[in-house]
Amino acid sequence: MITDKNNETISKQLHTASNMAIRVLEKRLSPLGVNHAQFFFILKLHDNPGITQDQLVRSDSRHQSNVNREIAKLAKMGLVDKRQSPNDGRRFELKLTAEGEALYPKIKAALDAQEEALSQCLDVADGRVTQADFLAVLKRIAQLDEGSGLK
Numbered sequence: 001m002i003t004d005k006n007n008e009t010i011s012k013q014l015h016t017a018s019n020m021a022i023r024v025l026e027k028r029l030s031p032l033g034v035n036h037a038q039f040f041f042i043l044k045l046h047d048n049p050g051i052t053q054d055q056l057v058r059s060d061s062r063h064q065s066n067v068n069r070e071i072a073k074l075a076k077m078g079l080v081d082k083r084q085s086p087n088d089g090r091r092f093e094l095k096l097t098a099e100g101e102a103l104y105p106k107i108k109a110a111l112d113a114q115e116e117a118l119s120q121c122l123d124v125a126d127g128r129v130t131q132a133d134f135l136a137v138l139k140r141i142a143q144l145d146e147g148s149g150l151k
Contacts, residue, residue: 014141021118028110032103033077038070039107042096045080046104049095052085056094079103 006012025036034042044056051059057067071094074080079100085091096104122129 021114024117025110025114028114029107032106032110034074034079034103034107037066038074039111041067041070041074042079042100042104042107043111045094045096046101050093052091052093053082054091074100 004012022036025039029035029039040060041056044059045051048055053064053067053071056062056071057064071080071082075082078097081095081097082092085093119131122131122134
């Protein structure tokens, strides 16, 4: 076995946990024909019909090219309708097709199952880490950047 002297670091464990959570989510989503990079858009478009691609990029920490690529795939799959905005020809408005709307409850159920499994991991030897506290820590980590002044 290879020794990893950095195994007990937050960075290593966060990376490992993220990879495992994505693998498990992929298994849940695979029968539905979407992947972990695409399910997010189905959820967002269901909740925000008519949102523009630009708004989608700004609503999450995803790169413009990744959003463009995944939306194009979902449109090709017949799950997303992408139309030029009648108010601004430079923008495209997005909404789920009937097929995309029909897939939404299945994707939501897969996500709910994933959330339940992850929530069970919050049980620790001397009690339970609350989901709110854990999410607060993850959000603080997500806001780190080189210029944040955090040490």
